[in-house]
Amino acid sequence: MRIDLHAHSTVSDGTETPAELVGAAAEAGIDVLAITDHDSTSGWDDAGAAARRLGVALVPGMEVSCRTPEGISVHVLSYLHDPAHPGLLEEVTKARDARLSRAEHMVSLLAEDYPLSWDDVTRHVAPGATVGRPHIADALVAAGLVGDRTEAFATILSSRSRYFVQHYAPEPALAVSLIRAAGGVPVFAHPVASARGRTVGEPVYRAMIEAGLAGLEVYHRDNPEDRRPFLLGLAAENGLFVTGSSDYHGAGKPNRLGEFTTSAEALGEIERQGRGTAVVR
Structure with a gap:
């Protein structure tokens, strides 16, 4: 079973509509796909309809944009949360x-x-x-x-550019707690992706774990291979599951569907913990 739990549509910064995204997954031989647009769930219905039609299991999700007080960007994937939960909805609407x-x-x-x-x-x-x-x-x-x-x-849009402007985003531990409150399953996306900018230290991991972090996205092209043992050790020490995902954006990035995948056991744990909605089959 090929399981890819991180993909974007035109609802955020992908280049394919939610239905086209599911179609691309079917063509790539993906059995289970998560749609995880930034701070939005508005693609769920169209993606779900396409998933039923094409025989792809769909995990409804979202990627929540966060920031530490030091200004470090953090992304938290939320799976199977209630999209109408007022606390989480208010926070992502503010960020959007x-x-x-x-x-x-x-x-x-x-x-x-x-x-x-x-x-x-x-x-x-x-x-x-x-x-x-x-x-x-x-x-x-x-x-x-x-x-x-x-x-x-x-170059022009780099965080070091004079054109770069910060925007509001919740702290990572707050996002984790709100995802849990909404019945969702929070996973730290590409946590050691140093090519994207500064990455967080152990206190942030600890705060997120205490707030209810469920997993770590270990297998991702932006996580350097020499840093993955650290993530695997942290997961083992704290009872977290690990995932692997493409972070597919269509033509927007070189990432290809299924270039990293998640185990059936980790998917089962997401389904066991998720209480806000269900996998579309």
């Missing part, structure tokens, strides 16, 4: 709204030096999608200012 105002501010800064407008960016945002830096990157690519998203993030 902050992403919009942050994107507008970044574009206004970019427009001082580049031929780029807000309309140029919104052309790359699907209806109802969470606006983010990837959409700005797509606009930069379309304008011929960079070659692809990777170049955009390494």
